[in-house]
Each structure stands twice: as structure tokens, then as C-alpha cells.
Amino acid sequence: MERRDVIVIGAGLAGLSAAAHLATEGHRPLVLEHHAVPGGFAHEFTRRGFRFEVALHALDGAGPGGWLYGMLKPLGVLDRITLQRLEPLYRLRLPDFEVTAHADVNEYRQELVDLFPGEAEGITGFLDAVKRVGRDVGGFARDRATGWKPTPIEMMERFPDMSTAFTQSWADFLSAHVSDDQLKAALSALWGYFGLPPSRMSAGLFAAALASYHLNGGYYPVGGSMALSRALEDVIVEHGGSVLYRNTVTDLEVEAGRVRAVSTHRGERYEADVFISTASPLDTIGFAGSDHFDPEYVEKMTADAPALSNLVVYLGVEGDLAAEGWDHHEYFVDDGYDLEAGYQTVVDGDFGRAGMVITNYTESDPGCAPDGHSVLVLMTLAPWDHADVWGTGGDLTDYSNNPAYVAVKEAAGAALIRRADALIPGLTERIVVQEIATPLTNVRYGRQPYGSIYGREQTVENMFAHRRSPRTPIANLFLAGAWIAGGGMSTAMGSGRTAAALAGRALAG
Ligand SMILES: Cc1cc2nc3c(=O)[nH]c(=O)nc-3n(C[C@H](O)[C@H](O)[C@H](O)COP(=O)(O)OP(=O)(O)OC[C@H]3O[C@@H](n4cnc5c(N)ncnc54)[C@H](O)[C@@H]3O)c2cc1C
Structure with a gap:
């Protein structure tokens, strides 16, 4: 087997995105996947003429100007799929009323005001605050991409809404703007996308997601999330990379503090210079053997509670x-x-x-x-x-x-x-x-x-500076996926891009 520069474990959206970025940058990644098809959760199955989407309900950031759009466009993925904006984004049925979350945020606001006229000011203030967090998160991502490493004070000065929201629970964020419990439930309709109650869910994360879904829109690809997975796979293969299915990675061979090769359940061995694992951090540690990581690192990863x-x-x-x-x-x-x-x-x-x-x-x-x-x-x-x-x-x-x-x-x-x-x-x-x-x-x-559908729990305590790093104690081994960056398909693809950038630097240097 020819030696590769990068091996990616897992062909979920995180792994496919990492490999697609590396392939379009001139590398020749090899992706090893346990299942017979690409996508991880982003796939489909068919029964008697029905094609079932396994997971995707709504993709965020996929509209023009959205953060996922900006990531998929240069890869050529958007030329291969058709994304439809959802109108309405969703409907919500609560015991006493229904809300139609229109794609147009002003229509959505008006519907809420009609239902809760006494909270009109709070609703407007809430939506403005959500927008500001979304704007800060976008600005922060752009600045970070230039290599900027802010101190906490610089963060607070430049991105005050984001900095505050990431130290708050969703319950506190809501209470700062509205007081009616029925309205709070309506504004939290998407809580299931994160799987935590308002008292534990990160306000920064949820507000940023709402900004993305309500301002940029929720999208669904024609052909489902499998169309997206196949498009990423095509980009990888057309640029000289490859994906091998039914290949479950069982071992990482570590020598002198670096991963040298992976082995699969078939007994095949593949060498490379750099490795990206989108399996959970604990599984990844297990492939290598915990002796190769310092005990504190292993303890931290072991203590991570899974999302629902x-x-x-x-x-x-x-x-x-x-x-x-x-x-x-x-x-x-x-x-x-x-x-x-x-x-x-x-x-x-x-x-x-x-x-x-x-x-x-x-x-x-x-x-x-x-x-x-x-x-x-x-x-x-x-x-x-x-x-x-x-x-x-x-x-x-x-x-x-x-x-x-x-x-x-x-x-x-x-x-x-x-x-x-x-x-x-x-x-x-x-x-x-x-x-x-x-x-x-x-x-x-x-x-x-x-x-777990969202990797590690996305609580206030686990956010921001306390997210798990894509770097590991092994210099040529990087991590990506829901356990590192958080749940969601867009997030998985973003995390793949981050790991690809780290892998690219490791290969260059
Ligand atoms: C029912 C459901 C509904 C969801 N709805 C939405 C939604 O509407 N919007 C949204 O944005 N997100 C949604 N999500 C969440 C989203 O699907 C995930 O957070 C995201 O797809 C995770 O991507 P990933 O690449 O990190 O992991 P996965 O998709 O789990 O991919 C990991 C891949 O790695 C492979 N792998 C693992 N270990 C090995 C190994 N040892 N060797 C080889 N391969 C290995 C696995 O087989 C898998 O293919 C939903 C999830 C579920 C389950």
C-alpha cells in the first residue's frame, strides 16, 4: 500500500470535510470508514421505494453569506448540490397556541408580538441581542482565522455580546429580555438541537445558532444530507484522495511520540505523516493505548459526559x-x-x-x-x-x-x-x-x-475556552467531529476544516 501524507479516521461530515480541504490543497488523504457508505449520521437508507434521511432536519449557515456557505463554495460542493431554504423554518405546537417560525425574521417577530403584545419590547430586544451574538461570533471567527490570539480583555472589548453570552446559561439570557414562560418556551423551540435544558445550555451557542437559523435561514439539500456527503466524497476523489469503506480502525501505532501507522479490523496497515481522527477522543486514545497520553489528558477525556x-x-x-x-x-x-x-x-x-x-x-x-x-x-x-x-x-x-x-x-x-x-x-x-x-x-x-448525537454535552462550562482541543499530546495526531467542536452537521464540517488546517501546517513544518 502506497504511503499517504494524511490519514483520516471516519467518513462522517467532519472526516469528509477534513479530507476535502486537504485534497483541494494538493494533499492525497486516505479516509478509512467503518460503515459501507459516506456521511456518518449524514446518510440515508431505502425501503420499498421510500428513501429515508437518517438525521438532518435543518442545516444552518448554508445560505449566501452564511458560514457554511463560505466553507463549501471554494470546495466546489455548492455546484454539486441544490440547497433549499426552509419556509417556514419550522412550526411549533404548544398546548395553547402555535407559532410559525417564518424564514423572514421580521414576520417571525411580528407573529410573536401578536401572540405576546405585552412583551413586544422584550421580543425585539431579544432578537437584537441574538443578532449581536451572531455578528460577534462571525467577527471572532474571521479574526481568529488571521491568527489573532486575544486576551480575555481584548475579547470583551471587541466582542462583548459573544463574550457575555458564552458565560451565561440560556435561561439567564432569556430572562434578561422576556418574562412570560410560554414565550420563553416558544423562543426555545430548537432546544432539542442541543439536547440540554435552558438552565444548563450555553447561551452563546444557542444564540449563535438562532442567529444563523433565523437570519441566514435553515436549509435542506435536495437528495438529503447524503447528497452533501456524496458531493464531499466526489471532491476528495477527484482531487486524488480516496475513501475506503468497511475499514474499521482498531490501532494507532505510536513510535517516539508520533503516530506512524493505523491498522484496521481487516489486518491492513497504512502509514502516513499526519493523522486526523473523527472517532471519539476516548476511542482514539484506545486505538493508541492510553500509555501514550499523559494521565491528566486521559482523565479529562474520560470525564466528558455524552450529549443525549x-x-x-x-x-x-x-x-x-x-x-x-x-x-x-x-x-x-x-x-x-x-x-x-x-x-x-x-x-x-x-x-x-x-x-x-x-x-x-x-x-x-x-x-x-x-x-x-x-x-x-x-x-x-x-x-x-x-x-x-x-x-x-x-x-x-x-x-x-x-x-x-x-x-x-x-x-x-x-x-x-x-x-x-x-x-x-x-x-x-x-x-x-x-x-x-x-x-x-x-x-x-x-x-x-x-x-450521542452531539458528542460531548454542550453546557456553559464546556464552551469556548473549555472546548476540547483538536490538538492532542501526540504532535501528528489531530481530532475533529462532534466531541471536539460540538454537535450539528455544519459544526462537524467546520471542525474538519480546522483539523485540515492543523494537519496542513504539520505537513509543511
Ligand atoms: C437523528 C439525528 C438528527 C440530527 N439532526 C440534525 C440536524 O437537523 N441538523 C444538524 O446540523 N445536525 C443534526 N444532527 C447531528 C449531526 O448529525 C452530527 O452532530 C454530525 O453529523 C456529526 O458528524 P461527525 O462527523 O462528527 O460524526 P458522525 O456523523 O458520527 O461520523 C463519524 C464517522 O466515523 C466513523 N468511525 C468511527 N469510528 C471509526 C473507526 N474506528 N474506524 C473507521 N471509522 C470510524 C463512523 O462510522 C462514522 O461514519 C442529528 C443527528 C442525529 C443522530
Whole structure:
């Protein structure tokens, strides 16, 4: 096997992005992927003519001027995919009212003011503050790209809104502007994208995401996130890189403080100068053996709490749901206004009550279902340890054929279907195809520890200066992906670009 300059472990969006950046800069990366297809969570599966998106609901930063747009354009990825702006961004159903989050932020603001006229000033102040955080985050990213290393005082002077928001919880940020609990719940509709209650979620992170989704827009690619993954893979291959599937990395060979080679479960060995791992930091440490890292580093990584996982019900149904009035992509359903309690229902695995999102993919990607049919996906966040790890007692061997697992999984899925059936009458009788994914599915296909969908928890304490570094104690080994940069597909691609820049410098120097 020919020696490569860079090896990337994992062909999720973080790994594909890292390799695409390196390939277009003249390197010849080799990506080694456990699964048979690219994308990690950004992929699809088909059943009886229905094409199911595994994960993506809405991509942020993908519109002209957005941060993802600026990253994908030079790679040529935007010439290979069609991105659609979601209008509305989503609809939210709370017990006493509904909110249509229009793509136009002024329309969105007006709808909130109509619902909560007494809070008009607070709503405007809130949206302005969100915009300022978004602007600061963009400015900070541009300045950092020049190599600027600010002191905390310089940060505060130049980016005051961002600096403050990253030391605050979302609950405190909200309370600084509005007081009505129903309004607070409405403004936090996207909390599930981060999987933490307002008291623990980083205000900086959530405000920056809201700024991106509400100002630049939420996007969905025609053909789903798989179209994006395939486009990145094409860029890699056309520029001389390669991706090998069904190759699970099991070992990193370390010699004199540097990684020399990786080995896969097939017994193949690949040498390179620089390595990027998008497997979790703990898995990466395990590939090399913890002896090669100082104990404090290993301890820190071991202590990282995973973000929540998910329960997803994928349905192929008879009928054109858009024609029946489900003419929007995303519908959030919450049965209460207390999001701290809502988070607890998720942690308790109470799927009859946990906040749920219903996505009609046929609306944004009509080719995904046969004529006269629809693809509907029901999703809620979910804990890893539900029903003692979903009926398996923690033994994942051949778990999908374990009757106890199947029973727990189906009961959980049925709870979501019952709730959707109350909103879409006759849904149950119209189901043609049904698949259910649990946290264990995420381990099986994506090798994500605890089925975490966003890597490490994105709390106030874990943010900003306390994020995990893409550098490791081994000079030619870098990390990327959700455990390093945070959850989300755009974030994963951003983290891939950062790792590629570090790898490029290591190769040059
Ligand atoms: C149901 C669901 C809904 C979501 N909705 C959204 C959304 O609407 N918007 C959004 O922005 N984000 C969403 N996310 C989150 C987003 O998908 C992830 O945060 C992001 O895709 C993570 O990318 P990644 O490359 O870090 O990891 P992954 O996508 O998990 O990719 C990691 C890859 O590495 C491979 N790998 C791991 N270990 C090895 C090894 N030892 N050898 C070889 N290969 C290995 C895995 O097989 C996998 O392909 C969602 C996630 C889920 C599960």
C-alpha cells in the first residue's frame, strides 16, 4: 500500500470535510470508514421505494453569506448540490397556541408580538441581542482565522455580546429580555438541537445558532444530507484522495511520540505523516493505548459526559401529506412550557410526553417517496440507559435480534406513533413501511459512544475556552467531529476544516 501524507479516521461530515480541504490543497488523504457508505449520521437508507434521511432536519449557515456557505463554495460542493431554504423554518405546537417560525425574521417577530403584545419590547430586544451574538461570533471567527490570539480583555472589548453570552446559561439570557414562560418556551423551540435544558445550555451557542437559523435561514439539500456527503466524497476523489469503506480502525501505532501507522479490523496497515481522527477522543486514545497520553489528558477525556441520544421512527405512509395540509418541513410538538421538566421526561425515557418533532421530508425533498406517498419521521431525544440500555442489560452482541430489545424499541416507537396519530388522523392505518432507530443504532452504524448525537454535552462550562482541543499530546495526531467542536452537521464540517488546517501546517513544518 502506497504511503499517504494524511490519514483520516471516519467518513462522517467532519472526516469528509477534513479530507476535502486537504485534497483541494494538493494533499492525497486516505479516509478509512467503518460503515459501507459516506456521511456518518449524514446518510440515508431505502425501503420499498421510500428513501429515508437518517438525521438532518435543518442545516444552518448554508445560505449566501452564511458560514457554511463560505466553507463549501471554494470546495466546489455548492455546484454539486441544490440547497433549499426552509419556509417556514419550522412550526411549533404548544398546548395553547402555535407559532410559525417564518424564514423572514421580521414576520417571525411580528407573529410573536401578536401572540405576546405585552412583551413586544422584550421580543425585539431579544432578537437584537441574538443578532449581536451572531455578528460577534462571525467577527471572532474571521479574526481568529488571521491568527489573532486575544486576551480575555481584548475579547470583551471587541466582542462583548459573544463574550457575555458564552458565560451565561440560556435561561439567564432569556430572562434578561422576556418574562412570560410560554414565550420563553416558544423562543426555545430548537432546544432539542442541543439536547440540554435552558438552565444548563450555553447561551452563546444557542444564540449563535438562532442567529444563523433565523437570519441566514435553515436549509435542506435536495437528495438529503447524503447528497452533501456524496458531493464531499466526489471532491476528495477527484482531487486524488480516496475513501475506503468497511475499514474499521482498531490501532494507532505510536513510535517516539508520533503516530506512524493505523491498522484496521481487516489486518491492513497504512502509514502516513499526519493523522486526523473523527472517532471519539476516548476511542482514539484506545486505538493508541492510553500509555501514550499523559494521565491528566486521559482523565479529562474520560470525564466528558455524552450529549443525549435519540429515538427516531421512520415512516413511509400512503397519501400526500403536504396536500392534506402538512405543507411544512418541520413540526415541533411540546406538551408543556417548563423545558426543565421537558428535559427530565427525555432523561426518564417517558416517550409518551417527551417533546417530539415530526418531519414531512416529502415537502422539502419530493423524490424521497413514491407518487401519492410521504416520508414522515418522528423524533425525540432519548437517554442511553433507558430500560437498562434498551432491554439488553448492556450486552450489545447481536442486540437487534434480542427479543427484549425489540420489545423495548417497539414500545417506545409506538408511543411516538400514537401521539402523531392524534395529530394526523388515520396515520397508523396508512403506514406502509416502518423502521425505528434507538441509541444502540447510533453505536452500530456510527460508532458514537452512548449513541450521542452531539458528542460531548454542550453546557456553559464546556464552551469556548473549555472546548476540547483538536490538538492532542501526540504532535501528528489531530481530532475533529462532534466531541471536539460540538454537535450539528455544519459544526462537524467546520471542525474538519480546522483539523485540515492543523494537519496542513504539520505537513509543511
Ligand atoms: C437523528 C439525528 C438528527 C440530527 N439532526 C440534525 C440536524 O437537523 N441538523 C444538524 O446540523 N445536525 C443534526 N444532527 C447531528 C449531526 O448529525 C452530527 O452532530 C454530525 O453529523 C456529526 O458528524 P461527525 O462527523 O462528527 O460524526 P458522525 O456523523 O458520527 O461520523 C463519524 C464517522 O466515523 C466513523 N468511525 C468511527 N469510528 C471509526 C473507526 N474506528 N474506524 C473507521 N471509522 C470510524 C463512523 O462510522 C462514522 O461514519 C442529528 C443527528 C442525529 C443522530
